[in-house]
Amino acid sequence: MTDERENGEDVTTPLLEIRGLSVSYRTRGGTVEAVRGVDLDVWPGQVTAVVGESGSGKSTIAHAITRLLPANGRIDAGTVRFGRHDLATLSEAELRTVRGARIGLVPQDPTVSLNPVKRIGDQVAEVLRIHGLATRRSAPAEAVAVLDRAGLPDAAVRARQYPHELSGGMRQRALIAIAIAGRPELIIADEPTSALDVTVQRVILDHLQRLTEESGTAVLLVTHDLGVAADRAQRLVVMSQGKVVEAGPTRDILADPQDDYTRHLLASAPSLTTARPRTPVSSPEAQTAPLLEVRNLVKEFRLPRTGERPRTLRAVDDVSLALHRGRTLALVGESGSGKSTTARLVLRLADATAGQILFDGTDVTTAKGIRARQLRRRAQLVYQNPYASLDPRCSIGEVITEPLRAFKVGDRASRLARARELLDRVALPSAALERRPAELSGGQRQRVAIARALALSPDLVVCDEPVSALDVSVQAQVLDLLAELQADTGVAYLFISHDLAVVRQIAHHVAVMRAGRVVETGPPEELFSRPRHEYTRELLAAIPGGRVPSPAPETTTSRGPVS
Amino acid sequence: MRRYVIKRLAQAVGVLWAAYTVSFLVLDYLPGDPVTAMAGAGMDSGQVDPKQIAALRHEYGFDKPVVVQYAEYLGRAARGDFGDAVSTGRPVTSTLADALPQTLQLTGAALLLAVVLGGGLAVLATYTAQRWLRQLLLSLPPLGVSVPTFWVGLLLVETFSFRLHWFPAFGNDGPKGLVLPALTLAVPTGAQVAQVLAKSLLTALDQAYVETARAKGADRWRVHLRHALRNASLPALTVVGLLVGQLIAGSVVVETVFSRDGLGRVTAAAVTAQDIPLVQGVVVFGALIFVTTNLVIDLVYPLLDPRVVVASDRRAALA
Numbered sequence: 005m006t007d008e009r010e011n012g013e014d015v016t017t018p019l020l021e022i023r024g025l026s027v028s029y030r031t032r033g034g035t036v037e038a039v040r041g042v043d044l045d046v047w048p049g050q051v052t053a054v055v056g057e058s059g060s061g062k063s064t065i066a067h068a069i070t071r072l073l074p075a076n077g078r079i080d081a082g083t084v085r086f087g088r089h090d091l092a093t094l095s096e097a098e099l100r101t102v103r104g105a106r107i108g109l110v111p112q113d114p115t116v117s118l119n120p121v122k123r124i125g126d127q128v129a130e131v132l133r134i135h136g137l138a139t140r141r142s143a144p145a146e147a148v149a150v151l152d153r154a155g156l157p158d159a160a161v162r163a164r165q166y167p168h169e170l171s172g173g174m175r176q177r178a179l180i181a182i183a184i185a186g187r188p189e190l191i192i193a194d195e196p197t198s199a200l201d202v203t204v205q206r207v208i209l210d211h212l213q214r215l216t217e218e219s220g221t222a223v224l225l226v227t228h229d230l231g232v233a234a235d236r237a238q239r240l241v242v243m244s245q246g247k248v249v250e251a252g253p254t255r256d257i258l259a260d261p262q263d264d265y266t267r268h269l270l271a272s273a274p275s276l277t278t279a280r281p282r283t284p285v286s287s288p289e290a291q292t293a294p295l296l297e298v299r300n301l302v303k304e305f306r307l308p309r310t311g312e313r314p315r316t317l318r319a320v321d322d323v324s325l326a327l328h329r330g331r332t333l334a335l336v337g338e339s340g341s342g343k344s345t346t347a348r349l350v351l352r353l354a355d356a357t358a359g360q361i362l363f364d365g366t367d368v369t370t371a372k373g374i375r376a377r378q379l380r381r382r383a384q385l386v387y388q389n390p391y392a393s394l395d396p397r398c399s400i401g402e403v404i405t406e407p408l409r410a411f412k413v414g415d416r417a418s419r420l421a422r423a424r425e426l427l428d429r430v431a432l433p434s435a436a437l438e439r440r441p442a443e444l445s446g447g448q449r450q451r452v453a454i455a456r457a458l459a460l461s462p463d464l465v466v467c468d469e470p471v472s473a474l475d476v477s478v479q480a481q482v483l484d485l486l487a488e489l490q491a492d493t494g495v496a497y498l499f500i501s502h503d504l505a506v507v508r509q510i511a512h513h514v515a516v517m518r519a520g521r522v523v524e525t526g527p528p529e530e531l532f533s534r535p536r537h538e539y540t541r542e543l544l545a546a547i548p549g550g551r552v553p554s555p556a557p558e559t560t561t562s563r564g565p566v567s
Numbered sequence: 568m569r570r571y572v573i574k575r576l577a578q579a580v581g582v583l584w585a586a587y588t589v590s591f592l593v594l595d596y597l598p599g600d601p602v603t604a605m606a607g608a609g610m611d612s613g614q615v616d617p618k619q620i621a622a623l624r625h626e627y628g629f630d631k632p633v634v635v636q637y638a639e640y641l642g643r644a645a646r647g648d649f650g651d652a653v654s655t656g657r658p659v660t661s662t663l664a665d666a667l668p669q670t671l672q673l674t675g676a677a678l679l680l681a682v683v684l685g686g687g688l689a690v691l692a693t694y695t696a697q698r699w700l701r702q703l704l705l706s707l708p709p710l711g712v713s714v715p716t717f718w719v720g721l722l723l724v725e726t727f728s729f730r731l732h733w734f735p736a737f738g739n740d741g742p743k744g745l746v747l748p749a750l751t752l753a754v755p756t757g758a759q760v761a762q763v764l765a766k767s768l769l770t771a772l773d774q775a776y777v778e779t780a781r782a783k784g785a786d787r788w789r790v791h792l793r794h795a796l797r798n799a800s801l802p803a804l805t806v807v808g809l810l811v812g813q814l815i816a817g818s819v820v821v822e823t824v825f826s827r828d829g830l831g832r833v834t835a836a837a838v839t840a841q842d843i844p845l846v847q848g849v850v851v852f853g854a855l856i857f858v859t860t861n862l863v864i865d866l867v868y869p870l871l872d873p874r875v876v877v878a879s880d881r882r883a884a885l886a
Contacts, residue, residue: 070782072778072781072782097786100784100785100786101784102784103781103782103783103784104782104783104784104785105784108782109778109779109782111775111778111779111782112775113775116774116775116776117775117776117778117779118776118779119776119779119780119794119798120776120798120872120873120874121797121798121871121872121873121874122794122797127779130780130783130785131783131784134783134784134785134789135784166873166874168873168874179779182779182783183782186784
């Protein structure tokens with residue numbers, strides 16, 4: 005049981021040994037088996053990554069280990085041996101001596117995982133106090149030391165602040181501090197950086213890796229991102245539909261995946277594949293006037309007064325862009341770079357402070373009322389989160405025909421016909437017309453959102469992170485769809501993304517934004533192979549999957565690592 | 568912070584003015600006036616000299632145009648003078664001042680009981696792992712809200728005064744006399760506190776930070792009280808602010824049922840007698856208590872939730 009596919013490495017007993025674990029959730033619709041008969045080992049001092057798409061049960065495993073399942077979740081069978089204990093049958097009181105002290109948890113979303121009404125320092129100190137690792141008097145100073153160890157700058161100051169005063173990256177460091185405070189033997193990291201920018205993600209994962217290497221802590225890394233797993237883990241466990249489909253050393257699995265699903269996952273991972281020539285460069289060349297032209301655009305926000313003089317934030321700083329019909333212009337940058345604000349200005353959802361926006365030759369910078377409405381008819385939007393952007397009370401048919409109703413296009417019958425046609429376009433069955441958004445998957449919902457955006461046959465669709473909330477394999481499908489629709493209808497996309505790997509697949513032209521400014525523009529091939537600006541290089545280096553030795557055999561074209 | 572308080576105080580003045588104006592208009596719209604009401608109640612209608620009534624009406628100013636009456640009353644009210652009660656001839660302010668301590672005792676005790684019992688119920692109901700106990704406890708608040716106050720009062724009197732002789736059935740004497748009326752008033756109030764707190768506790772317990780706390784090795788009690796309760800207390804606190812108004816209104820019924828002197832009784836008497844100055848005084852006074860409580864509660868928010876003060880900055884922070 006101890007050595008299965010070990011290559012002469014540490015062949016002692018695993019630190020964590022899961023055998024035949026089955027977990028189910030009781031829901032209104034019946035019992036859902038989330039995890040079925042899973043075996044999983046974590047060796048001391050090693051990083052083991054559990055990879056899979058949403059619904060694969062990977063997060064359930066992470067929670068089942070320390071029995072932190074939601075109230076409707078239940079371990080049906082299996083053992084979770086950790087040291088001498090079987091955590092699956094341990095009493096609640098004994099479990100509490102394990103949680104925090106011997107197993108630390110780095111949760112998924114740093115923005116909601118800290119108690120908003122308690123100071124950072126107190127939240128770290130709490131671990132020490134619970135496990136008797138510090139006294140009431142020594143705990144605050146100890147907490148600062150732990151925060152410092154977790155890489156939080158100005159730890160003493162931060163310790164006295166509240167979560168909302170810290171950025172996402174800093175909050176995740178605070179959560180790492182909570183996880184390492186008790187000097188645990190195992191850290192379970194559940195999508196620890198999925199909510200963060202790529203560059204922040206890299207810095208935090210680097211730090212976590214250094215910390216665990218120094219202390220010999222084992223890590224169970226749960227992630228949907230094969231690139232992250234490939235970079236960080238010695239061992240991979242690939243999950244699909246509650247089962248482990250493949251497990252073993254990372255290198256072996258990446259080089260020679262045995263299971264179909266693993267191959268499929270490798271093929272869809274945007275960070276691991278190269279640009280697919282699916283977006284044909286459409287006929288009209290750049291000679292014609294651009295559909296959208298932005299000149300020296302500036303947007304300032306007033307910040308709350310702190311001192312004597314009013315302060316402003318330049319969210320968009322002297323941005324100039326041009327987008328031609330049938331083309332895709334990608335705005336790339338991290339959160340706070342001003343890319344979304346730029347898009348909002350273009351759609352006249354916000355007022356520009358200075359500069360000019362030309363849409364099809366007309367100045368729409370200050371368009372209001374009827375003129376703004378005319379613009380909306382020709383410029384539509386697809387939002388990031390398909391789970392939130394569709395009204396849950398409307399049927400899909402109502403969602404798609406709403407733009408038509410708003411602009412009083414056609415009658416009931418012709419609108420319905422148009423909705424059918426659009427559904428067909430986005431490859432959904434017309435039966436979906438009667439369904440509600442909640443009955444559809446994330447990918448299907450985003451297809452509906454795209455159909456809605458296309459209802460009025462617009463010239464421009466602004467896509468604000470359209471695939472960020474989707475699983476990788478679904479991402480690939482939606483990107484394919486967008487490219488296909490562009491080829492058919494000649495629509496132009498202003499494509500906003502933080503993910504360079506996604507941008508590489510779809511964009512004809514890329515503008516890299518940082519702190520409100522465009523730092524570099526160019527065609528993606530050029531930008532990716534010969535980045536000129538320091539920041540572009542930094543972004544490229546931060547793409548996970550850079551350490552993957554060779555791409556999976558199933559991918560069409562092979563490509564070396566990015567960095 | 569100072570600007571916030573000033574703004575809130577200005578709002579409070581606005582609310583008081585609105586309460587005064589609306590009550591004035593309503594009372595003016597009602598047929599009759601205090602003088603005719605008194606005359607009608609005091610003696611057989613035929614015997615009253617119409618001249619005398621007219622003289623009295625003139626004395627109290629009821630014969631002037633409404634706008635003039637309003638302006639005069641408002642001007643005096645702003646200086647804290649609500650005139651004399653028509654029915655007793657005593658100044659309105661001193662009538663209220665005499666009644667106030669009794670009612671403050673009653674509503675204060677009721678509020679305390681409501682928060683302690685209602686809050687306790689909510690915490691217990693959400694803490695217990697026993698499904699049946701949780702269901703049982705959570706079914707109590709709707710019951711408490713729906714039974715009429717006077718009925719609860721009569722039930723309590725019947726049981727604890729007449730049968731068990733533990734507490735007096737009526738009167739204002741001592742803390743013992745306070746128990747039953749305060750409890751009566753606390754039942755619907757506490758039930759609402761319990762409902763809101765239980766709901767927000769359940770919501771808070773579902774949050775990711777609770778999982779973080781559990782992952783630290785915290786026991787359920789610590790998770791419940793130190794993490795969930797403080798986050799859940801904000802909606803409940805808002806409700807408490809609104810309930811103060813309800814308590815004042817409820818004191819009318821409770822003081823009548825238990826024959827206690829106080830603001831509620833004064834109100835009931837004033838309304839019966841159509842004693843406009845007194846009713847106006849009661850309305851403005853009630854509004855004053857309500858506004859003050861809510862101002863205090865709004866100032867307590869930032870102490871419980873550090874994010875509240877910066878709420879106005881959020882838009883800039885997002886940009």
